[in-house]
Amino acid sequence: MGRGYTIFDTALGRCGIAWSDAGLTGIQLPEAREIETRRRLFRQFPEAREQRPCSNTELAIKGITAMLRGQAVDFSDVALDLTGVTPFNQRVYEAIRAIPRGETRSADELAAELHVPGALNSIAQALTKNAWVLIVPCHRVREVGNGLDSSSPNSGIISKRRLLSLEGARPHAGLTLFDAFLAADRRQAS
Structure with missing residues (x-):
């Protein structure tokens, strides 16, 4: 073929x-x-x-x-051609595929799960090389600052936030500067 x-x-x-x-x-x-x-x-x-x-x-x-109609889907039976994908990126993609529908992980949490703390740059590079958007659901990985309004690789005009909303997720909003000061004030008061 x-x-x-x-x-x-x-x-x-x-x-x-x-x-x-x-x-x-x-x-x-x-x-x-x-x-x-x-x-x-x-x-x-x-x-x-x-x-x-x-x-x-x-x-x-x-x-x-x-x-894309908002239904739960299991892509575990879909074969991917991983020719040319580094072993590290394959591990990242496998971990991302294991994130349940409607949930997210931070890049830090993903690095810890892979036992590679400090590999955020390598994880970010793996995300940008992800050719299998949705099947390797990189929209479930929150980047620094959450980046939920950014587009996923190959996601066209669809933002990560939109993909997560289709899954029924409640995306974690990043702290604004005001929220950070408020949280610091509360810690000092207690």
């Missing part, structure tokens, strides 16, 4: 997905226009040709469309 891609409809717009014989190679959530979604997918996977999805890809598409 080689390398393929397809564009498909979801409740939030037209998404793209690419695959190889080994598994999914990437997902692109909707951009403002379908042509932009196609361009971004083609830039990442220029060797892929538009074709009918295989069964693994069909399973992923079914899950993605359900997830």
Whole structure:
């Protein structure tokens, strides 16, 4: 079959997905226009040709469309093509896939779970290289300052906050400067 891609409809717009014989190679959530979604997918996977999805890809598409309607989805049976992904990034992605729907972890918590304190920069780099948005739900990882209004890699126009709200999560808001002073005053008063 080689390398393929397809564009498909979801409740939030037209998404793209690419695959190889080994598994999914990437997902692109909707951009403002379908042509932009196609361009971004083609830039990442220029060797892929538009074709009918295989069964693994069909399973992923079914899950993605359900997830973007706010339904709970289990992607554990979806095979990913991890060719070229470093062992460290594979560990990060595995840990992220284990974060339950509707929950978040800070990058610090993820580093502690992986037993690599101080590896925040490496974790951040792994997040930016995540080609499997939703299946490797990097939107569940809060960055420094929480970054919930930023876009996830390959998430097109959909913010992390939007993805979390679809999961029913209550994202942790970052402390404002006022909140930090208020908390410090309360600690001093007690």
